Amino acid sequence: MPDVWSLYSKKVMEHFKNPRNVGEMENPDGVGHVGNPVCGDIMELYIKVKGSIIVDAKFKTFGCGAAIATSSIVTEMVKGKRIEEALKISNKAVAEALDGLPAAKMHCSVLAEEALKSAIEDYLEHQKLKKQT
Amino acid sequence: MRRIYLDYAATTPTRPEVVKAMLPYFADAFGNPSSIYSYGQEAKRAVEEARTKVAELIGARSEEIVFTSGGTEADNYALKGVAYANEHKGNHIITTAIEHHAVLAVCKFLERRGFRITYLPVDKYGLVAPDDVKKAITDKTILISVIHANNEVGTIEPVAEIGKIAREAGVYFHSDAVQTVGHIPVNVDELKVDLFSISGHKFYGPKGVGALYVRKGTRLVPLMHGGEQEKRRRAGTENVLAIVGLGKAVELAGREVAKEAERLAYLRDKLIKGLGEKIDHIRLNGHPTRRLPNNVNVSVDFVEGESMLLNLDLEGICASTGSACSSSSLEPSHVLLALGLSPEQAHGSLRFTLGRENTEADVERVLEVLPVIVARLRAMSPLLKTQK
Numbered sequence: 001m002p003d004v005w006s007l008y009s010k011k012v013m014e015h016f017k018n019p020r021n022v023g024e025m026e027n028p029d030g031v032g033h034v035g036n037p038v039c040g041d042i043m044e045l046y047i048k049v050k051g052s053i054i055v056d057a058k059f060k061t062f063g064c065g066a067a068i069a070t071s072s073i074v075t076e077m078v079k080g081k082r083i084e085e086a087l088k089i090s091n092k093a094v095a096e097a098l099d100g101l102p103a104a105k106m107h108c109s110v111l112a113e114e115a116l117k118s119a120i121e122d123y124l125e126h127q128k129l130k131k132q133t
Numbered sequence: 134m135r136r137i138y139l140d141y142a143a144t145t146p147t148r149p150e151v152v153k154a155m156l157p158y159f160a161d162a163f164g165n166p167s168s169i170y171s172y173g174q175e176a177k178r179a180v181e182e183a184r185t186k187v188a189e190l191i192g193a194r195s196e197e198i199v200f201t202s203g204g205t206e207a208d209n210y211a212l213k214g215v216a217y218a219n220e221h222k223g224n225h226i227i228t229t230a231i232e233h234h235a236v237l238a239v240c241k242f243l244e245r246r247g248f249r250i251t252y253l254p255v256d257k258y259g260l261v262a263p264d265d266v267k268k269a270i271t272d273k274t275i276l277i278s279v280i281h282a283n284n285e286v287g288t289i290e291p292v293a294e295i296g297k298i299a300r301e302a303g304v305y306f307h308s309d310a311v312q313t314v315g316h317i318p319v320n321v322d323e324l325k326v327d328l329f330s331i332s333g334h335k336f337y338g339p340k341g342v343g344a345l346y347v348r349k350g351t352r353l354v355p356l357m358h359g360g361e362q363e364k365r366r367r368a369g370t371e372n373v374l375a376i377v378g379l380g381k382a383v384e385l386a387g388r389e390v391a392k393e394a395e396r397l398a399y400l401r402d403k404l405i406k407g408l409g410e411k412i413d414h415i416r417l418n419g420h421p422t423r424r425l426p427n428n429v430n431v432s433v434d435f436v437e438g439e440s441m442l443l444n445l446d447l448e449g450i451c452a453s454t455g456s457a458c459s460s461s462s463l464e465p466s467h468v469l470l471a472l473g474l475s476p477e478q479a480h481g482s483l484r485f486t487l488g489r490e491n492t493e494a495d496v497e498r499v500l501e502v503l504p505v506i507v508a509r510l511r512a513m514s515p516l517l518k519t520q521k
Contacts, residue, residue: 016443022513033515039463040437040456040480044515060515062477064439064456068513107463 008065009099015069020076025058030123032115041067041108045115047078049123054078054086059115066105070112073097078116087120089113134449137495141335141427141488142284142312143453147378148337148489154381155339158374166371167362176373183380187344190383191310191329192320199345199366200376204311204332206356207345208235210367211307211328214353215276216243219305223273227251229261229290230471232280233309235330237467240278249273257473258420259288266295270302281310281319281329285455285468285484286419287428289313296325305351311335311343312425315386317394327351333375337489338382342375397487398426400496404485405429407500412507418469418482427487430455432469432478435517436510441483444506450499455482477516 164172315336438454
């Protein structure tokens with residue numbers, strides 16, 4: 001039975017306690033950097049891409065429990081996905097994958113989506129530059 | 134797992150002696166203090182005995198004590214009461230940037246209704262300068278409200294000096310004493326306050342009861358209308374059992390306050406010192422010496438407060454933070470920002486407030502657990518890298 005009085009779902013706490021894919025990445029193909037210190041959440045997301053498939057993802061996050069959990073799960077969700085599939089990952093999907101977030105914490109899932117998009121855009125930007133040169 | 138409660142500034146457990154004193158007033162002595170028969174008179178006597186105890190603790194006369202539903206009502210009553218009883222004299226109120234929301238939100242409310250509010254700044258320790266108060270007074274000033282000790286950072290304000298200035302200027306002076314009454318010795322004459330807010334559950338009394346000290350001759354309009362209770366200053370049947378509980382808590386505090394303050398100050402200083410030794414890039418928020426004996430507030434660089442709290446909770450340790458990651462505004466504590474902290478530092482704040490149940494072993498447990506938590510969170514913080 002879910003404990004309705006605890007702030008976070010078991011899944012959130014599980015990712016908070018054992019976050020996946022923490023750390024920086026050497027020579028990433030794309031880096032996303034979102035958030036700001038005033039809001040208290042900053043996320044950095046790194047991706048490695050081979051033949052338009054995201055083969056690895058890592059993150060570093062300054063933020064609350066929900067920010068850490070959404071960062072962690074989004075790195076799991078994108079691994080093995082094609083770029084165009086990864087771009088379709090919405091903040092709602094991130095929250096659902098964690099069995100939900102408290103209303104006041106939904107912005108953390110938005111941040112995770114934005115971090116991923118920003119990393120992919122960074123990757124696509126580099127690809128464009130490579131083609132031009 | 135043994136739980137360690139270190140959030141006594143949020144609330145305290147009701148002491149068994151207090152619960153015992155309250156019990157007869159649920160069902161046996163259930164009377165309405167306004168009734169003339171014996172049941173009523175029993176209840177009336179209990180309320181008046183509690184009133185005398187509260188008055189004695191703060192050096193007041195019992196007719197100067199008005200019971201309320203708590204600290205928030207006491208603050209609301211003091212500010213709105215004085216504002217609306219004295220608007221013919223002026224519309225200016227002086228307060229500070231580090232008040233509790235029960236004062237600040239009332240000021241915002243009054244501002245929207247034509248009052249002018251001056252919010253005085255504080256220095257890096259959270260201290261208000263009495264000279265700033267003096268300079269802010271105009272011929273329209275009707276009230277000065279300065280918190281006695283701040284609930285977040287524990288800084289004890291120079292209330293007696295400000296009281297002297299207020300009295301010389303003929304301006305009413307209110308102080309929110311929710312964090313000091315029952316925790317340090319206080320006297321309303323020495324502090325020269327006209328209005329003083331008290332909350333029961335902050336010093337081992339029940340929730341839902343508090344008091345406002347109203348110096349004889351202070352003009353204020355009531356918040357509640359509809360009955361003759363509290364000499365028509367607060368309508369509504371008295372919360373007899375909670376008032377009895379408040380009285381008992383006050384009685385116990387009066388006996389123990391000085392000794393307990395000394396014990397807690399020792400634990401406080403041990404915790405502050407230990408945190409400084411075991412964690413780098415950490416700073417104490419608030420004044421190093423002019424602070425509440427039970428308050429420790431620190432900012433830990435590169436990590437966010439809620440994630441530290443959650444980790445502490447997993448270890449059974451209950452504390453609090455000025456990071457407002459969970460509030461809808463997302464903005465960190467107005468108090469920490471007023472002290473000049475950056476938003477990151479404010480988000481990285483932790484508050485431990487000690488109380489009766491805490492021992493040296495609790496302090497040692499925090500010193501053992503927190504450095505590990507901080508190291509783990511720093512390893513995943515993008516802020517640390519940019520600092521290198």
